[in-house]
Amino acid sequence: MKWNWGTGIVVGMVAFMAFILYMVITMSTNKKFSYDLVTEEYYAKEMAYQTEIDAETNINDLSGQFEGKKTKDGWLLTFPNEIEASKVKGKVFLYRPSNQKLDFDLPLVLSGSNLLIPDNKLIGGRWNITIEFEQNGTEYLYKKSITY
Template identity: 70%
Template sequence: MKWNWGKGIVVGMISFMAFILYMVITMSTDKKYSHDLVTEEYYAKEMKYQTEIDAETNANLLEGEINGILTPEGWLLTFPASIDASSIKGTVSLYRPSNELLDFEIPLAITDGKQLIPDHKLIAGRWNITITWSDGDQDYMYKKSISY
């Protein structure tokens, strides 16, 4: 059998196609390469998106802004003085993009204009904080990405 450049090209193409086929099958069947959506109920969340936009707009219209700083006790959120802590109800949600098992939610409990997210609940890395609250008349939402 004579070996020439034509047979080399065909063998090379077949080898490349076999490699790509192997990678596609491996990536689609191995549980280690899970390709799930970031959030479980993505489409239901998308339907409520306009209410989130309105709530974020309400939060942006407040006098002052919500600030967060790193302290030895955890992440300390400071709220503007215009927020009456006695009349609001809400939650602080922390979302970890790299691991959904680390996500958690705590009730909004503002004391002296501050809310502490305890250090023992947070690990180093990126977190998305979403604070949602209502004063009875309007809904508010604050979103921020932090590096802890």
């Protein structure tokens, strides 16, 4: 067989394709390389997206704003004065983008107009807080990205 430029280019392309194929198979089958979906029920959540938009609009219609700050006891979130603690029912979900195993949720329990997320639940880094609650039949949705 005669070795020329055409043969070299073909051999190089075949070697490159074999390398890429090897990497794809290794990354998709090896358990050491984990990849997490953002959410497990992606399509089901997509169908309920308009409800989320309406709930976020209800948050924006409030006259006050949510204020969050880091304290020695954890993350303190102050609700607007319009939100009455006795009439609120809901839950708090904390999502850690870098590690799905750190995600957790809590029932929404207000003391006055404050919500304290305990320090022992939070690890330093980025968190996404989602609070879904209802007051007097109106649904609200608060989303915020924080760095703890």
